[in-house]
Amino acid sequence: MGVDVLSDVLKAIRLAGAIFFDVDAFAPWVTEAPPSRVLVPLIMPGVDHIIEYHVIAEGYCFASIAGEKPIRVEAGTIIVFPQGHGHVLSNPVGQRSAFDPEVFILARQDTVQLPLNVVEEGRGDHTHIVCGFLGCDTHPFNPLLSALPPMMMMHESIDTPDSRIGQFVRLAMGEARNKRAGGENVLARLCELMFVEVVRRHLDGLADDQTGWLAGLRDRHVGDTLALMHSRPAHGWTLEELSRRIGLSRSALTERFTHYVGMPPMQYLALWRMQLAARFLFDDSANIATVAEKVGYESEASFSRAFKKLVGTPPATWRRARRAELAEA
The missing domain is CATH 1.10.10.60 (Homeodomain-like)
Structure with missing residues (x-):
């Protein structure tokens, strides 16, 4: 029919990415993110909704929507929370914490070049996580968002040469570790590309009897x-x-x-x-x-x-x- 409907929707809902945190965590540690409505004024004022994702670049951790059963996730996994639910990442399993907005306030200061490097001090296993945020419109109409599950996970070896997800992750890690002029813009675009690839993989993996947009x-x-x-x-x-x-x-x-x-x-x-x-x-x-x-x-x-x-x-x-x-x- 000559039109890419998914691309058309992504353009119309004003999908915009930004990567804020490059995290080195040493067990024991825990980070708990609040729902999207709490994060919007702190991270991307003026947008309707925030989608948060985490790339497990090294090590492992446990992830879940707040209050639900945690799942162990290994290096090479991208975790996405499309519906903006509050969620928890930790090592060891089962940890909870209070939300601290100070790190988000610091990340928005003009004197800070993103991504913001965060270290969670401990003596145990090391986990490296790149955390990203995507803003988008939900009103008047966002058919894509309503078609996605609350939590999405995709695992693929970062070191595989022909892995598209791996290429995005390696580029994001390189930009995060070696801050250069224009890096924030590069990371924002990579953030959007990774999300689109996750959606495409989700679409390809839908069961034959699945409904939705x-x-x-x-x-x-x-x-x-x-x-x-x-x-x-x-x-x-x-x-x-x-x-x-x-x-x-x-x-x-x-x-x-x-x-x-x-x-x-x-x-x-x-x-x-x-x-x-x-x-x-x-x-x-x-x-x-x-x-x-x-x-x-x-x-x-x-x-x-x-x-x-x-x-x-x-x-x-x-x-x-x-x-x-x-x-x-």
Whole structure:
């Protein structure tokens, strides 16, 4: 169909990466991260949501969502918490700690070049961890985030020459250990690339009976429907035209699309248009009528009504509020 739907979504949700910590931990040690809503104002003010990940570069540790059973993870493992749950990393197993915001406050100071090197003092086994953070939009609509599990793990030998994950990890470790001009930008881009690769591996590993937005991409009929809508979001799509182009009846397409994505095609299109509109409102100074046209509305009034219904506030009010949040960051 000519459009990469996953890339289109990643662009629209304003995925932005930053790597903050390069950790050398010597047992016994424990670090506990709070939920995303607590980290946002400390790390990336102005974003909706933070995805945290940890690359176990050397050694091992135990990881879990706070309150759940820990899992031992070895060197070469990337652990991702897409939903922003509070979580714990430790050695030995079962340790808990109070959250200390001071290290995050220090990392945001202008005099600090990232990543911030952190040493957890102890006399036991050594673990080297590179910790990264990704900011993204959740509102008005982020179909990818809702399709990911609370905790994702991927293991691959860092030393394998043809390992894409290994290449990212080696580059990240090199930039973390040898700070050079532009290093923070390089690490931010690597952070994003690693996340995309993890999502792609997760997509490839989905079971045949799995549902959700990512599983829908893999289904021929649903994937083609998504590609059509993403390729021309301002087009006046109707269920009849989509079903004709896909080669299914309207009822069959609606049933199949809803089975995978969780909503009918036209509802998805309406939400996706609002996400694009939010990006246009945030990124440039285009007037509301221009934004309305870009996302397929014939008048500013009809667009404003739809935006307020789905987002909760009129587009002009939403833009002012988001820009005020960014200015205060």
